[in-house]
Amino acid sequence: MNFLEERILSDGIVKEGNVLKVDSFLNHQMDIGLFDQMGAEFKRRFADTPVTKILTIEASGIGIACLAARHFQVPVIFAKKSKSINLEGDMYVAEVESFTHKCKNNVIVAQKFLNSQDHILIIDDFLANGCALQGLIQIVQMAGAAVSGIGIAVEKGFQPGGQIIRNLGFQLESLAIVESMDAETGVITFREQA
């Protein structure tokens, strides 16, 4: 079991409706030492991959992306989420629709920060259905840039997002993949990783 899986077991809380609360260390209060360790692990997993920029999405991806960026020595761009578009200038906009939540969101990045020479590492805190992630991939491709890989802190392996992204041929590295969790017993099991 790795350091993030251990932390999830000790401080994560399983709630009804397949909710995993990790707000004490990951997405409300943030443990910066842990984020630094996650950044080092992403660097290890993407050691042979060219990365010119890290792309994430507001809000809870930003902290993880920023600490990871220290290990890659590249800038971070965070995509904005918006129901409506009112940003000035030339923007890449991906409209993404949540299958489960029945809501539409726009994922937005200023065009000037992505170009066809870029090799983009996408980083986010959670992957479930992969809706936001699909929007980020779409934006990288709109810019003619390459997706170098995708680094996720916690993947819900029992939801389809991860499988879809791997089926599309992307290198997706999730530091913890939750295979199952039980709100009654609190038991969490992880997918074994090499």
Added chain:
Amino acid sequence: MNFLEERILSDGIVKEGNVLKVDSFLNHQMDIGLFDQMGAEFKRRFADTPVTKILTIEASGIGIACLAARHFQVPVIFAKKSKSINLEGDMYVAEVESFTHKCKNNVIVAQKFLNSQDHILIIDDFLANGCALQGLIQIVQMAGAAVSGIGIAVEKGFQPGGQIIRNLGFQLESLAIVESMDAETGVITFREQA
């Protein structure tokens, strides 16, 4: 002139309506080396101040707060902004109203992450009218915690937020204080600091 003022002069763009665009290094694309330098400077300015946690607000404060937290060796909490309140659990909620934008927002932090023993350093990217900052201070005080100080990247010195906060007796450290800026000529002048 310090490193952040120099960077603003070289890469910031003044737009009509007192808008200073720093999205190429501060609040859309983020220069992590610069953020690390800002974190070190905040640590120098608050060297003798007890700090148990850093509090910021989504989205563009998060990156700066996370890099600063490495220098203070403390966790970061980011407050959520919302027009409506639909978060579960016990929350501190400050309703803040923008004098200029005529909009209300709720600033929200889970109660379990702040307590009366905490010494909170508040960090954010911009200070203009200080609306969000007033909400953050209110929340720290609701929790019975102490505001150790406030660290801001860019203060618009010609808007009232900074003066109000200093009048209230808080130690406010802004790495760059823009005294005036001119959209026609592009000239930016900074307030002299020790």
